[in-house]
Amino acid sequence: MGASKTQHFTDKQNEMALLMKALGHPARIAIIDYLLKVNTCICGDIVNELPLAQPTVSQHLKELKNAGLIKGNIEGNAICYCIDESTFLKFQNFLSEVFGKIQVQKNNCC
Amino acid sequence: MGASKTQHFTDKQNEMALLMKALGHPARIAIIDYLLKVNTCICGDIVNELPLAQPTVSQHLKELKNAGLIKGNIEGNAICYCIDESTFLKFQNFLSEVFGKIQVQKNNCC
DNA sequence: TATCTTTATCGTAATATTGCAATATTAAAA
DNA sequence: TTTTAATATTGCAATATTACGATAAAGATA
Numbered sequence: 001m002g003a004s005k006t007q008h009f010t011d012k013q014n015e016m017a018l019l020m021k022a023l024g025h026p027a028r029i030a031i032i033d034y035l036l037k038v039n040t041c042i043c044g045d046i047v048n049e050l051p052l053a054q055p056t057v058s059q060h061l062k063e064l065k066n067a068g069l070i071k072g073n074i075e076g077n078a079i080c081y082c083i084d085e086s087t088f089l090k091f092q093n094f095l096s097e098v099f100g101k102i103q104v105q106k107n108n109c110c
Numbered sequence: 111m112g113a114s115k116t117q118h119f120t121d122k123q124n125e126m127a128l129l130m131k132a133l134g135h136p137a138r139i140a141i142i143d144y145l146l147k148v149n150t151c152i153c154g155d156i157v158n159e160l161p162l163a164q165p166t167v168s169q170h171l172k173e174l175k176n177a178g179l180i181k182g183n184i185e186g187n188a189i190c191y192c193i194d195e196s197t198f199l200k201f202q203n204f205l206s207e208v209f210g211k212i213q214v215q216k217n218n219c220c
Numbered sequence: 221t222a223t224c225t226t227t228a229t230c231g232t233a234a235t236a237t238t239g240c241a242a243t244a245t246t247a248a249a250a
Numbered sequence: 251t252t253t254t255a256a257t258a259t260t261g262c263a264a265t266a267t268t269a270c271g272a273t274a275a276a277g278a279t280a
Contacts, residue, residue, distance in 0.1 A: 059270095
C-alpha cells in the first residue's frame with residue numbers, strides 16, 4: 001500500500017514518528033548539522049553546502065520546515081533559514097522519556 | 111530516483127539518518143514503546159499489541175533489528191525480542207551533541 | 221525596463237516503503 | 251507422526267520518497 005495506518009496509533013507516536021522521519025535522510029541531517037555549526041540563521045548558501053541540485057535541497061528544506069524543525073523567513077530575495085528550537089526541545093523531551101526508560105531496563109534475555 | 115545519495119555524506123550523518131528512518135514509522139515507535147513499557151524481553155505477543163497483520167509486524171520488527179535498535183533470539187518456537195540498549199545509547203550520544211548545540215544557538219533572525 | 225540572482229514549483233523517472241494474503245518454516249504439543 | 255502455534259518470507263498492489271531538469275516567481279541590480 002505505502003500509506004501508514006496512522007489512525008491506529010497515538011498522537012504522540014505519530015508526532016514522534018514524523019519528527020524521526022523528517023530526520024531520516026542524510027541530506028536533512030546535513031542541513032541541521034550545518035545550521036547548528038554556523039550557529040545562526042542562513043540566508044543563501046545552503047544549496048552550496050550540499051552535494052545535491054537546488055530543487056532537491058529546496059525539497060528537503062520544505063520537509064524540515066513542514067516538520068517544524070526549521071523556520072524560514074523571506075529576507076530580500078533570499079530566504080533566511082534557522083533551527084526551530086522549540087520543536088527540538090519538544091523532541092528532546094520525547095526522547096528523554098525513552099532514554100530514561102532504557103536506563104532502568106532489566107531482565108533482558110537477549 | 112528514490113535512492114539517497116549516501117556516498118556524499120559523512121558516515122555519522124548516514125548512521126544517524128538510518129536510525130531516525132528506522133524510528134520514522136508509528137508502528138515501529140509503538141513497538142519500541144511496548145518493549146520499554148514491559149521492561150523486559152517479549153517472546154510472543156508483539157503481534158497482538160499492534161493493529162497490523164502479522165506479516166506487516168514481522169517486517170517492522172525486521173527493520174528495527176536491521177537498524178540495531180532491537181535484538182531477537184530464537185526461544186523455542188517463539189522469538190524473544192528486546193531493546194538493544196547499546197544502539198540506543200549511541201543514538202543518545204549523537205543526539206546529546208545536537209541538543210547541546212541547540213542550547214547555545216544565538217543570533218536568530220527567524 | 222531588462223537582467224541577474226535566488227528560491228520554489230512542476231513534471232517525471234527511478235526506487236523505496238507499507239501492507240497484507242498466501243505460503244513457508246520451525247519447534248512444541250498431541 | 252500429525253497437528254498446532256508462532257514467526258518469517260514471498261509476491262504483489264498502492265503509495266511515498268528521492269532526485270533533477272525545466273520553468274516560474276520575486277526581489278535586487280544595472
